Every structure is written in structure tokens, then in C-alpha cells.
Amino acid sequence: MLARTLSYTTIGLEALPVEVEVDAGRGLPALAIVGLPDQAVKEAKERVRTALLNSQFELPSVRFTVNLAPADVRKAGGVFDLAIALGMLAASRQLDPHALASVAALGELALDGSVRPVPGVLLMARAARRRKVPLLVPCANSAEAALVEGAVILPVASLRQALEHLSGERPLAAAAPPRRRAPRPGGAEDADFADVRGQAHAKRALEVAAAGGHHALLIGPPGSGKTMLAQRFPGIQAELTREEALEVTMIHSVAGLLDGQPPVARRPFRSPHHTSSAIALIGGGSEPKPGEISLAHHGVLFLDELPEFHRDVLESLRQPLEEGAVRIARARRSVSFPARFTLLAAMNPCPCGFLTDPSGRCRCPSTAVARYLGKLSGPLLDRVDLHVDVPAVPFDALTHPPSGETSAQIRTRVLKAQRWRKKRGQKPTNAQLTSKELKAHCALTPEAVGLLKSAMRELTLSMRSYTKLLKISRTIADLAASDHILPEHIAEAIQYRSLDRQLWM
Numbered sequence: 001m002l003a004r005t006l007s008y009t010t011i012g013l014e015a016l017p018v019e020v021e022v023d024a025g026r027g028l029p030a031l032a033i034v035g036l037p038d039q040a041v042k043e044a045k046e047r048v049r050t051a052l053l054n055s056q057f058e059l060p061s062v063r064f065t066v067n068l069a070p071a072d073v074r075k076a077g078g079v080f081d082l083a084i085a086l087g088m089l090a091a092s093r094q095l096d097p098h099a100l101a102s103v104a105a106l107g108e109l110a111l112d113g114s115v116r117p118v119p120g121v122l123l124m125a126r127a128a129r130r131r132k133v134p135l136l137v138p139c140a141n142s143a144e145a146a147l148v149e150g151a152v153i154l155p156v157a158s159l160r161q162a163l164e165h166l167s168g169e170r171p172l173a174a175a176a177p178p179r180r181r182a183p184r185p186g187g188a189e190d191a192d193f194a195d196v197r198g199q200a201h202a203k204r205a206l207e208v209a210a211a212g213g214h215h216a217l218l219i220g221p222p223g224s225g226k227t228m229l230a231q232r233f234p235g236i237q238a239e240l241t242r243e244e245a246l247e248v249t250m251i252h253s254v255a256g257l258l259d260g261q262p263p264v265a266r267r268p269f270r271s272p273h274h275t276s277s278a279i280a281l282i283g284g285g286s287e288p289k290p291g292e293i294s295l296a297h298h299g300v301l302f303l304d305e306l307p308e309f310h311r312d313v314l315e316s317l318r319q320p321l322e323e324g325a326v327r328i329a330r331a332r333r334s335v336s337f338p339a340r341f342t343l344l345a346a347m348n349p350c351p352c353g354f355l356t357d358p359s360g361r362c363r364c365p366s367t368a369v370a371r372y373l374g375k376l377s378g379p380l381l382d383r384v385d386l387h388v389d390v391p392a393v394p395f396d397a398l399t400h401p402p403s404g405e406t407s408a409q410i411r412t413r414v415l416k417a418q419r420w421r422k423k424r425g426q427k428p429t430n431a432q433l434t435s436k437e438l439k440a441h442c443a444l445t446p447e448a449v450g451l452l453k454s455a456m457r458e459l460t461l462s463m464r465s466y467t468k469l470l471k472i473s474r475t476i477a478d479l480a481a482s483d484h485i486l487p488e489h490i491a492e493a494i495q496y497r498s499l500d501r502q503l504w505m
């Protein structure tokens with residue numbers, strides 16, 4: 001007796017249908033799985049067999065052959081367990097094969113027969129909707145699956161429940177689409193810029209970064225608030241649009257980070273440790289999974305202690321920073337994950353951290369400082385527009401009650417600047433302007449040209465710094481709702497290029 005049902009697998013951000021065929025035939029009692037299964041799928045045998053027995057089903061003494069088609073796609077994880085178990089029930093006439101043929105099933109089985117969550121359900125639900133088949137999903141994944149409008153989502157807690165639904169004994173209720181969550185500002189809920197005392201310069205720099213989409217490097221002594229500032233950055237960015245939220249949720253779904261969690265409604269903030277590998281950062285593995293840069297898509301990637309990261313790890317960021325996506329090449333096929341994020345990085349100015357501190361307590365020899373700064377990857381630094389000095393906050397300022405602006409107040413200005421840019425007729429963010437577009441969108445007053453020229457001469461800035469100065473100035477002009485770039489905008493922009501000015505050396 002042959003039974004068929006449908007399940008899904010993911011490759012990158014794509015879901016592929018997998019046909020699960022189960023044959024119960026003569027031969028020694030056994031369970032064989034074919035169709036390029038990985039180790040976890042091979043182990044499905046033990047899980048499925050035990051789950052069937054523990055759910056009080058019969059396991060007849062026949063030879064079960066399970067075929068997962070198409071055969072040329074690698075099958076990974078426990079997602080096929082439920083479909084295999086139901087297929088075995090149908091093949092052994094404990095369930096009507098016709099009932100099984102008209103649904104798709106996802107889920108890993110626990111030994112007691114309960115259904116565990118699996119990654120990628122949001123993508124699979126979209127694929128099931130295209131085929132117009134109802135989809136059995138683990139209860140813990142039902143919220144993400146129900147995001148797909150028009151999909152019929154049947155949350156199941158156990159193998160027994162799935163069978164009772166398919167036999168018509170106790171039909172399941174389809175999951176209701178979740179109430180749309182209003183998009184909310186990103187970052188942690190209770191982290192607000194108002195908590196950060198002093199640091200007006202750094203806060204302004206981050207406002208510029210948010211308005212123009214610029215990457216920023218925060219430089220300052222230990223404990224000056226660099227981490228604190230970075231964590232609050234998503235809260236001054238525009239809220240995620242519905243489409244952006246869906247993209248972020250899909251990536252987090254494939255990474256298996258959504259289990260039971262509601263869909264992502266805030267901009268992500270990811271801060272991988274400096275010992276992270278290139279694979280952890282940019283993604284990969286034999287079944288390519290998104291890395292930190294993709295989990296940070298539409299949000300912030302924060303690299304704390306930047307010089308401590310392995311150089312080759314930082315170099316691997318180059319292509320994704322350029323393209324807003326990462327391609328992971330595999331022998332069979334290459335996959336691509338989106339990775340458009342704001343890079344925030346933090347570092348001390350020298351090994352001890354106190355080089356720029358007025359206390360003069362730094363005793364680092366200049367060679368050690370040079371070696372420390374030399375660890376920074378040039379190509380990565382080239383992508384960073386803003387260099388932000390974050391000095392130690394004087395004790396007085398720390399003991400006074402906070403009086404700064406709230407994140408909401410700053411965000412209002414950021415949004416206004418972005419509206420101004422769009423009104424000027426410019427689609428890409430200022431940070432993304434190409435050199436040709438730069439000319440079209442950066443009208444300077446003659447005085448501004450003069451100031452830019454003398455700055456280039458006196459600070460011996462490179463052509464690259466020139467371009468960056470223009471982009472930052474454009475953003476500052478947008479914040480001031482000015483069509484033209486004025487000298488004051490250039491003057492402020494120069495402050496955000498401290499590594500060019502080599503203030504410390």
C-alpha cells in the first residue's frame with residue numbers, strides 16, 4: 001500500500017515542496033528513508049517509530065520505505081517527521097490515504113508524539129498558499145504561519161490530533177490571522193536616549209547616521225557609554241514598514257529564532273561577540289543559514305571592540321556591505337540572504353583605552369597605538385562614514401538627573417529629514433549615493449565649496465574622504481531642511497571624520 005503527502009524544505013529564503021511517499025510492503029520489518037536525507041532526517045526513523053507507539057498506534061511488521069522527492073535536494077532537520085508518521089499510518093490503513101493526499105504537514109516529533117516547532121514555517125506557509133493546500137503546522141509555529149494571508153493553517157499539538165483531524169473525528173480549527181501589530185520603534189523597549197547623560201555630540205552623530213543611513217564608528221575610553229548609545233540607535237530609526245517586517249520575520253523564521261515568538265515588529269539589533277567566526281557573522285554551513293548580518297537586516301549590526309575581531313572575519317563583510325545581500329556558494333547551488341543593515345562599531349582609541357582622556361593616564365607607547373589601529377580592516381573602515389568621539393562623561397554630568405532628549409524626539413527629526421530627501425526627488429539614502437548621483441543631489445553654495453577646498457588642503461583629505469564629507473553634509477542639510485549644502489553643514493561633517501584628521505597621533 002502506497003501513501004503520499006506533501007511537506008516542505010527551505011533553501012536560503014525559498015521553500016521547496018517535498019513529496020513524502022511511504023510504501024508498506026513485504027519484507028523484513030524495517031523503516032528505510034531514501035532521498036538525500038541528512039543525519040537528522042535519518043534519525044527520524046527512531047523518533048517516528050517511538051512516537052507512533054507512544055501515541056497508541058499500531059506498528060505492523062512490514063517493510064516501510066519512505067521516499068523524499070525530489071531526490072537531488074538535500075533534506076535536513078526534523079521537519080518531515082509528521083508527514084512520514086502520517087504516511088506510515090495511511091500506508092498501513094490506519095488513515096485514509098485520500099485525506100492525507102490533500103494536505104501538507106510540517107513538524108518534528110517528540111518521542112511522546114507531540115509536535116515540535118521547526119524553522120522556516122513562514123516561508124513554507126507561503127508556498128502552501130500558492131498550491132492552495134491546507135497546512136498542518138506545529139502549534140508553536142502557528143503565529144508566524146498565520147501571517148500569510150489566505151493560507152489555511154491548522155495548528156497541531158500531537159500526532160494523535162493530526163490523525164483525528166484527517167479522519168474527520170475531531171477537525172481542527174484553522175488559525176486566525178494575527179491581529180496586525182502596530183510597527184514599533186526598534187531596539188529594547190526600555191532603552192531610550194534620554195538615559196544617556198551628556199554625549200550631545202555622539203547623540204547628534206547618531207541622529208545624522210539614522211537620517212542618512214550612514215555607518216558609524218564610536219571611539220572612546222571604557223565606560224563612556226558607547227555600547228549604551230549603540231543599543232539605543234534602532235529607537236531613532238524609522239519604524240519598519242510592513243514589507244520590511246515580513247522580510248525580517250522570514251529571515252528569523254529560517255534561522256529558527258521565531259519558535260513561539262510573535263513576528264518581528266521592531267528593527268533588529270545584533271551584537272555578535274568579537275570571537276565570532278566568519279560563518280556565524282555572514283552565514284553559511286552545509287545547509288546555509290543566515291548569519292548575524294542577515295539577522296540584522298533592516299536593523300543594526302553592532303561590532304563592539306572592533307579591533308578584536310579577526311581580520312578575515314571583518315574582510316568578509318566587504319561584499320555584503322557593498323551589495324546589501326550575501327551570497328553563499330555551495331557545491332549544489334548558491335543561496336543569497338538579504339543583509340542591508342546599519343553598521344555600528346565601537347573601539348577604544350588605544351590598547352588601554354585612555355589615549356584621548358584628559359586625565360593623561362594613558363601610558364601606551366605610540367608603536368602600540370599604531371599596531372592597535374592597524375588591526376582595523378581598511379576596506380571595512382572605508383565603508384564607515386561617521387567617526388564619532390565618545391569621551392568620558394565628567395562625574396558631575398553623571399550625578400545630575402538625565403535631561404537629554406528622548407528617542408522619540410530625535411526620531412521625529414530623522415523622519416523629517418528623510419521626508420525632505422524624498423521631496424528633493426532622491427530615492428537612495430545619502431550614504432548609498434553613487435558619485436554621479438552625488439553631483440546631482442549635492443548643490444553647494446560658493447562659500448561651502450571654498451570651505452570644502454580649504455579643508456581638503458589643510459587636513460590633506462583623500463578623494464574618498466571628500467565623497468564621504470559630501471554625503472554627511474547632505475544629510476546634515478536635510479536635517480536642516482536646506483536644499484543647498486551650506487558651510488555650517490560642511491563644518492559639522494568634518495567633525496565626524498576624526499580618523500582622517502588623525503587627532504590622536
Ligand SMILES: Nc1ncnc2c1ncn2[C@@H]1O[C@H](COP(=O)(O)OP(=O)(O)OP(=O)(O)O)[C@@H](O)[C@H]1O
Nearest residue numbers: 195196197198199221222223224225226227228393
Ligand atoms: N553617558 C552616560 N550616561 C549614563 N550612564 C552611563 C553613561 N556612560 C556610561 N554609563 C554607565 O556606564 C555603564 C557602561 O557603559 P557602556 O557599557 O556603554 O560603556 P562603553 O563605552 O561601551 O565601555 P567599554 O569600552 O568598556 O565597552 C553603562 O551601563 C551605564 O550604566
Ligand SMILES: [Mg+2]
Nearest residue numbers: 226227304346
Ligand atoms: Mg562597550
Ligand SMILES: [Zn+2]
Nearest residue numbers: 350352362364
Ligand atoms: Zn592607552
